[in-house]
Amino acid sequence: MRPSERLDRIPPYLFAGLEKKIAEKKAAGIDVISLGIGDPDTPTPPVVVEALQSAVNDPGTHQYPSNRGRPEFREAIARFYDRRFGVTLDPDTEVIPAIGAKECIFNLNLAFLDPGTAALAADPGYPVYTGGPLLVGAEPVLMPLLPEGGFAPDLDAIPEADRERARLMFLNYPNNPTGAVAPDGLFERAVEFAGANDILMVHDASYTETTYDGYVAPSFLETPGSKDVGVEVFSLSKGYNMTGWRTAAIVGNAEALEHYWRLKTNIDSGNFDAVQLAAVAALDRADSAVREMSIVYKRRRDLVCDALGEIGVDVEPPRGTIYVWAPVPEGYDSASYCEHVLEESAVVVSPGSAFGPNGEGFFRISLTVADERLAEAVERLRSRGQHDRGGPDLSYP
Ligand code: MLT
Secondary structure (H helix, E strand, O other), X not given: OOOOHHHHHOOOOHHHHHHXXXXXXXXXXXXXXXXXXXXXXXXXXXXXXXXHHHHHOOHHHOOOOOOOOOXXXXXXXXXXXXXXXXXXXXXXXXXXXXXXXXXXXHHHHHHHOOOOOEEEEEEOOOOHHHHHHHHOOOEEEEEEOOHHHOOOOOHHHOOHHHHHHEEEEEEOOOOOOOOOOOOOOHHHHHHHHHHHHXXXXXXXXXXXXXXXXXXOOOOHHHOOOHHHHEEEEEEOOOOOOOHHHOOEEEEEOHHHHHHHHHHHHOOOOOOOHHHHHHHHHHHHHOHHHXXXXXXXXXXXXXXXXXXXXXXXXXXXXXXXXXXXXXXXXOOOOHHHHHHHHHHHHOEEOEEHHHHOHHHOOEXXXXXXXXXXXXXXXXXXXXXXXXXXXXXXXXXXX
């Protein structure tokens, strides 16, 4: 068997590696608590599940879906964008369903990049922004997201040669993994930059619906001129507790959507019709369930930030996403700290360095476990941290 060389260009997918470690610990009888992947633990809202049940009873949903998406789905996305963001979308030309944001983001790399070209990718960032370009034989050019810059890329610092070969830029706010929200003026500057350099701006809007402390996240498409240069990937995974449903939409620049669609018709056969109809129920009728989830995550965020403070790890409570991004305690790097808490406390957290070189020195906690388990996990981290700082040995288990 001879696998392709392109597979050697990328590291194993972060969360696949973590999944393996968790399975090994569990097989050894250890009560491991995973704060690794961002996978909402509470069920999909009943209104969505009921809509799926009724849609699946209709044999009309059992055949190949149209790759263009059901009109009901495209219209529901347009209604949602109008109601939520004040953005007008033409459901016929400016909306296409995607099988989750991951599929969409990866396929945009295939549709827009060739060897010799590049994608500008946030560092730290969601692994697909860098793995995607590498898998298609192009290059990711990293844009550092630094705490002192509000975790926004410095677009002026991007060298001329990189601007010339870049065909895509990935941004994502509220931001995974840092939890930062879009700084004022960033989207405007990105529109200008993309226009001046003939780059397609891709905004990953996977976390716009999960925000705290009165913050309301904007869509990139609210920015004047954005539709001329960009698209947005809106995912139902995190905000609507629908990770397993693989449902997202790409919206915005109609020409970019045509290229994506042309590619996609050759790769997959679209989203299951019944899932598209369930997504309509989510978009039209699940606002209160979504708001309720932000209340749950805020409670968990405060629990985590308070506990980290007690062991001397200072974090700025994030105003969005389902993550807390924290500096590793003194004496560790990202990988060694994550290894340490896994071995000593049976708690899984994600090493910042796995999200890019500028993630080194940080770790990420996902808030997607039940309150009691999260409390137990932070208690383990707290006792271990106190022990590491000279307190009694409270090693787990
Ligand atoms: C995460 O950052 O936890 C991701 O969203 C999981 C994934 O989609 O691979």
